[in-house]
Amino acid sequence: MxxxxxxxxxxxxxxxxxxxxxxxxxxxxxxxxxxxPAKVNEEYLSRKEVAQLLKIELSTLHNWCKKGKLHPFGIGNRVYFLRSDIEKALKPLNSQEL
Missing domain, CATH: 1.20.5 (Single alpha-helices involved in coiled-coils or other helix-helix interfaces)
Known part of the structure; x- marks a missing residue:
């Protein structure tokens, strides 16, 4: 330095x-x-891992991708998601929305 x-x-x-x-x-x-900074959240997750993480069905994950709520990445026939993108997609709920 x-x-x-x-x-x-x-x-x-x-x-x-x-x-x-x-x-x-x-x-x-x-x-x-x-x-x-350590890229802790820059981990790629498979569709199955994301579904397990969010406790949703694969069909729900597919629908969220079609609606643009999540942005998949692919290589070959594989589909992956960045953990940081998953965390960014989660929004706090207002008490009025409950």
């Missing part, structure tokens, strides 16, 4: 504050590029 030095002998408080902000932004951008 590259270390930046800042000379503060002739800076106004505002210039000093801006220099600190720039340095912090630069460090954050560097960290974002270097540290990749």
């Amino acid at each position: 590259q270390v930046q030095t800042i000379q503060i002998t002739q800076l106004s408080p505002e210039q000093f504050e801006e220099a600190i902000r720039k340095a912090v932004r630069s460090q954050l951008e560097t960290l974002k590029r270097e540290i990749h």
